[in-house]
Amino acid sequence: MSSLPVSGAFNDGLIAELYESYRRDPASVDESWRQFFRLAETLGAQGPAAAGVDASLLRKTAAAASLLGAIQRYGHLAVQLDPLGTPPPGAAELKPEFHGITDAELAQVPASALGDDDGTAADVVQRMRDVYCTTIAYEFEHLGDEDERAWFKKTIESGEATAPLSDDEKRLLLNRLTEVDGLERFLGKAYVGVKRFSIEGVDALVPMLDESIERAARGGTKHIVIGMAHRGRLNVLTHVMGKPYRVLFGEFEGHHADTNAESDTGDVKYHMGYDGSRDVPDVGTIDIQLVPNPSHLEIVNPVVAGVARARQRVKGGRPNQRDEASVLPIVIHGDASFAGEGIVPETLNISLLRGYCVGGSLHIIANNQVGFTTDPIDARSTHYASDPAKGYDIPIVHVNADDAESCLQAVRLGIAYRQRFNKDFLIDLVGYRRHGHNEADQPAFTQPTMYKVVAEHPSPRAVFGARLVRERVMTEDDVATADASLLERLNAIYQAMKKERSAPDASNTDDALVPQPASSKVDTAVRAEKLVSLNEQLLGWPSTFKLHPTLQRTIPRRRDALNNGAIDWGHAEALAFASLIADGTSVRLTGQDAERGTFSHRQAVVHDVDTGETFTPMANLPGATGAFEVYNSPLSEMAVLGFEYGFSIAAPDELVLWEAQYGDFANVAQPIFDQFISAGRAKWRQESGLVMLLPHGYEGQGPEHSSARLERFLQLSADDNMCIAYPSTPAQYFHILRRQALRRPRRPLVLMQPKSLLRMPNAASKLQQLTSGKFEPVMDDPTASANRDQVQRLVFCTAKMYYDLTAGERPANIAIVRVEELAPWPRAQVSEIVDQYPNVEEVVWAQEEPKNMGAWAYAQPRLRASIGTVTTLRYIGRPERASPAEGYKATHDEEQGRIVKDALTYSPASRKKAGAAR
Numbered sequence: 001m002s003s004l005p006v007s008g009a010f011n012d013g014l015i016a017e018l019y020e021s022y023r024r025d026p027a028s029v030d031e032s033w034r035q036f037f038r039l040a041e042t043l044g045a046q047g048p049a050a051a052g053v054d055a056s057l058l059r060k061t062a063a064a065a066s067l068l069g070a071i072q073r074y075g076h077l078a079v080q081l082d083p084l085g086t087p088p089p090g091a092a093e094l095k096p097e098f099h100g101i102t103d104a105e106l107a108q109v110p111a112s113a114l115g116d117d118d119g120t121a122a123d124v125v126q127r128m129r130d131v132y133c134t135t136i137a138y139e140f141e142h143l144g145d146e147d148e149r150a151w152f153k154k155t156i157e158s159g160e161a162t163a164p165l166s167d168d169e170k171r172l173l174l175n176r177l178t179e180v181d182g183l184e185r186f187l188g189k190a191y192v193g194v195k196r197f198s199i200e201g202v203d204a205l206v207p208m209l210d211e212s213i214e215r216a217a218r219g220g221t222k223h224i225v226i227g228m229a230h231r232g233r234l235n236v237l238t239h240v241m242g243k244p245y246r247v248l249f250g251e252f253e254g255h256h257a258d259t260n261a262e263s264d265t266g267d268v269k270y271h272m273g274y275d276g277s278r279d280v281p282d283v284g285t286i287d288i289q290l291v292p293n294p295s296h297l298e299i300v301n302p303v304v305a306g307v308a309r310a311r312q313r314v315k316g317g318r319p320n321q322r323d324e325a326s327v328l329p330i331v332i333h334g335d336a337s338f339a340g341e342g343i344v345p346e347t348l349n350i351s352l353l354r355g356y357c358v359g360g361s362l363h364i365i366a367n368n369q370v371g372f373t374t375d376p377i378d379a380r381s382t383h384y385a386s387d388p389a390k391g392y393d394i395p396i397v398h399v400n401a402d403d404a405e406s407c408l409q410a411v412r413l414g415i416a417y418r419q420r421f422n423k424d425f426l427i428d429l430v431g432y433r434r435h436g437h438n439e440a441d442q443p444a445f446t447q448p449t450m451y452k453v454v455a456e457h458p459s460p461r462a463v464f465g466a467r468l469v470r471e472r473v474m475t476e477d478d479v480a481t482a483d484a485s486l487l488e489r490l491n492a493i494y495q496a497m498k499k500e501r502s503a504p505d506a507s508n509t510d511d512a513l514v515p516q517p518a519s520s521k522v523d524t525a526v527r528a529e530k531l532v533s534l535n536e537q538l539l540g541w542p543s544t545f546k547l548h549p550t551l552q553r554t555i556p557r558r559r560d561a562l563n564n565g566a567i568d569w570g571h572a573e574a575l576a577f578a579s580l581i582a583d584g585t586s587v588r589l590t591g592q593d594a595e596r597g598t599f600s601h602r603q604a605v606v607h608d609v610d611t612g613e614t615f616t617p618m619a620n621l622p623g624a625t626g627a628f629e630v631y632n633s634p635l636s637e638m639a640v641l642g643f644e645y646g647f648s649i650a651a652p653d654e655l656v657l658w659e660a661q662y663g664d665f666a667n668v669a670q671p672i673f674d675q676f677i678s679a680g681r682a683k684w685r686q687e688s689g690l691v692m693l694l695p696h697g698y699e700g701q702g703p704e705h706s707s708a709r710l711e712r713f714l715q716l717s718a719d720d721n722m723c724i725a726y727p728s729t730p731a732q733y734f735h736i737l738r739r740q741a742l743r744r745p746r747r748p749l750v751l752m753q754p755k756s757l758l759r760m761p762n763a764a765s766k767l768q769q770l771t772s773g774k775f776e777p778v779m780d781d782p783t784a785s786a787n788r789d790q791v792q793r794l795v796f797c798t799a800k801m802y803y804d805l806t807a808g809e810r811p812a813n814i815a816i817v818r819v820e821e822l823a824p825w826p827r828a829q830v831s832e833i834v835d836q837y838p839n840v841e842e843v844v845w846a847q848e849e850p851k852n853m854g855a856w857a858y859a860q861p862r863l864r865a866s867i868g869t870v871t872t873l874r875y876i877g878r879p880e881r882a883s884p885a886e887g888y889k890a891t892h893d894e895e896q897g898r899i900v901k902d903a904l905t906y907s908p909a910s911r912k913k914a915g916a917a918r
């Protein structure tokens with residue numbers, strides 16, 4: 001059988017040969033040939049060949065078909081995308097000769113041979129060129145799903161999604177471009193050289209957002225979530241979000257919304273978010289949210305997706321029910337950043353995963369063909385900036401930003417695609433940047449030739465205005481008047497603002513987000529009967545379900561654990577989650593292998609060993625009013641943590657947790673910690689209750705995974721921005737999880753989780769510790785109450801170190817205190833405990849990490865403040881090191897042994913000696 005498809009052959013002899021074969025046995029040729037010969041036969045093509053078809057006509061038809069296929073596939077390479085005039089690269093495949101046919105021969109083939117009913121193949125080719133090679137450049141051939149490709153062909157070729165705008169729509173579009181352009185020019189004159197990251201050159205972005213919002217709203221969307229960088233943001237804030245010009249001008253004057261707390265340190269105007277709304281005729285009010293973002297380009301992308309996912313939850317619906325149509329995420333990218341930043345593919349990769357999908361995002365690359373001063377040739381290895389999206393099965397259209405009408409058509413196609421397939425869609429809006437990277441920057445230093453062209457190039461508004469004049473939709477006067485009256489309006493608002501001289505209205509301030517100090521007054525204990533009953537429910541799975549033999553043996557131990565004081569880490573966590581879910585607080589947990597837990601301690605989702613079927617007891621608690629979601633995340637930290645952060649800010653009623661596979665991998669997500677988790681509240685009044693579980697084990701396994709880099713988080717803590725805790729017992733873990741879910745206002749919670757504690761019998765908790773008490777920020781030495789007077793040295797440490805220090809004999813003059821909550825530092829509780837030891841001569845901070853890591857640098861001044869100046873304060877631990885832990889087990893054991901010994905050896909003499917030595 002020939003494996004050659006029709007489009008692969010253009011010679012009469014071969015066609016005749018294949019036709020012979022087809023007649024003998026249709027199965028001997030490729031399906032495309034079968035279709036082709038069937039069509040030729042139904043057309044009644046006759047010829048001299050014995051085969052009974054006109055081989056020459058067939059050849060021409062095949063060539064024409066091949067050319068049409070190439071136009072669909074490569075037509076985008078012929079579209080004039082650059083408003084500044086760089087010609088498109090074109091492609092040899094777009095020429096008839098490439099397919100062994102001439103223009104004259106095309107005219108000899110009836111259109112009917114190609115399944116068209118109008119004219120000749122030459123006419124069909126022209127119509128296809130008009131569709132694929134003229135204004136919008138389509139890339140959909142890479143899509144894996146045949147239905148999607150067929151939908152594109154049909155929608156594009158029928159002109160369904162790309163109908164021309166009516167005259168009224170064109171006039172409205174010109175007005176919008178006038179506002180976009182007018183605002184930038186006004187700001188440029190009123191505030192010369194002040195940074196605004198003007199939109200000029202990709203002005204169509206604003207009407208594209210208008211169109212997206214309206215189209216989506218007509219399809220049932222109630223909420224739009226937008227993420228974007230600095231470029232064009234001021235224009236989007238005013239025109240799309242509805243931020244008043246007066247407020248924006250005030251910000252240029254240095255005014256900003258009132259801050260309500262000292263810790264509320266704010267941010268620059270082109271990073272600010274906004275909650276706006278818009279009335280869409282015949283639909284109603286649509287909420288539009290612009291998510292604040294830091295300078296880090298593209299990093300907001302997963303946050304936007306997380307916000308969208310949380311907002312898609314159906315209130316009062318089934319657990320985990322979502323309405324994807326109700327919320328549309330729109331993400332605006334830069335051309336250099338889309339191609340260059342790893343967070344882009346990371347976020348695209350989660351777009352179709354069950355734990356993260358949002359029913360498709362609309363992406364727009366505001367492509368100004370330069371990244372700061374870097375040309376595309378140095379910025380990417382691909383032809384288009386959008387090419388990374390191809391690997392994620394995302395359709396792409398490129399459009400010339402000066403062709404405002406096509407820009408709107410591209411949006412219509414994108415929204416129609418999302419509504420049909422619930423997937424991402426990308427528009428590459430190719431424009432330019434009228435000024436430098438910012439308005440104080442000189443672009444001609446580095447792009448001299450480009451900026452000569454830019455200087456001569458009319459604005460998108462002028463280009464569109466001239467077109468409307470040519471089309472007689474508007475007169476030149478109309479176009480000029482629209483501009484003049486806008487500038488007049490802006491000027492009037494500006495003058496009024498100047499006169500007011502007061503701070504602008506802070507009406508966008510959400511009082512609920514005004515920072516308040518964290519309160520710890522919540523009841524985290526749970527009645528015993530309730531825990532016993534939940535425990536039983538968690539141990540129930542369908543009777544036909546066959547667990548792995550090990551789990552069959554170990555999981556039921558949780559039944560007895562409540563009676564025999566053997567509640568371990570995973571068990572305490574399960575009881576905390578179940579008690580919350582039972583009472584209506586939903587729990588969402590993600591992370592690499594989070595369903596099972598890296599160390600097999602969770603087993604939240606069990607698998608039938610015969611069928612592979614899964615069952616999640618926590619999601620099936622009878623009568624529970626909260627939902628449970630647990631997902632194994634893809635191998636990503638930055639996108640996944642960004643997503644969960646976004647989810648947590650938009651789902652204040654849920655307990656949201658992310659678990660690192662090992663705590664040190666959290667540093668792959670460092671910008672999410674630095675820019676969002678620790679600073680989001682201070683910059684943007686963003687409140688998050690996200691929990692980060694950081695397992696690790698300082699057990700001699702080498703430099704990685706020993707430390708969860710506690711020092712990093714402590715260094716970021718200030719202004720009551722987050723809680724950093726190191727619980728030492730399952731009961732403490734139980735209480736802090738419940739506190740986190742119930743306490744208001746919310747703060748992110750970083751939890752250190754030493755792996756050795758997960759199943760340590762010494763650490764296990766009793767039921768009674770869950771049914772009473774609360775999370776204790778500091779835990780006094782439980783053995784010290786009888787001999788407090790004898791204690792001369794107080795050792796402060798965290799959980800894992802505590803068990804190392806208490807594993808053997810302990811002298812009576814030493815007591816060991818665990819600091820369970822490091823930030824905010826429990827100063828009063830620490831002082832109270834110190835006061836209970838009247839004869840203490842020395843306080844020690846003991847840690848396993850090197851001196852330049854762990855909690856020492858953070859704890860030292862705080863301990864000092866808690867213990868006063870009389871008592872000596874000393875460090876016992878590893879010396880300063882470049883690497884967090886030894887690479888060899890024997891060295892680790894030796895060093896750890898030395899630390900334990902040092903910490904447990906105290907006599908006034910040893911104190912003098914140690915003091916002299918250090």
Ligand SMILES: Cc1ncc(C[n+]2csc(CCOP(=O)(O)OP(=O)(O)O)c2C)c(N)n1
Nearest residue numbers: 231295296297334335336337368370371372
């Ligand atoms: C992660 C990150 N690295 C570097 C920068 C510094 N920076 C600011 S804008 C810019 C160029 C961005 O180019 P592009 O993505 O094309 O957007 P444009 O500014 O041209 O609109 C750079 C490198 C940044 N903001 N974020």
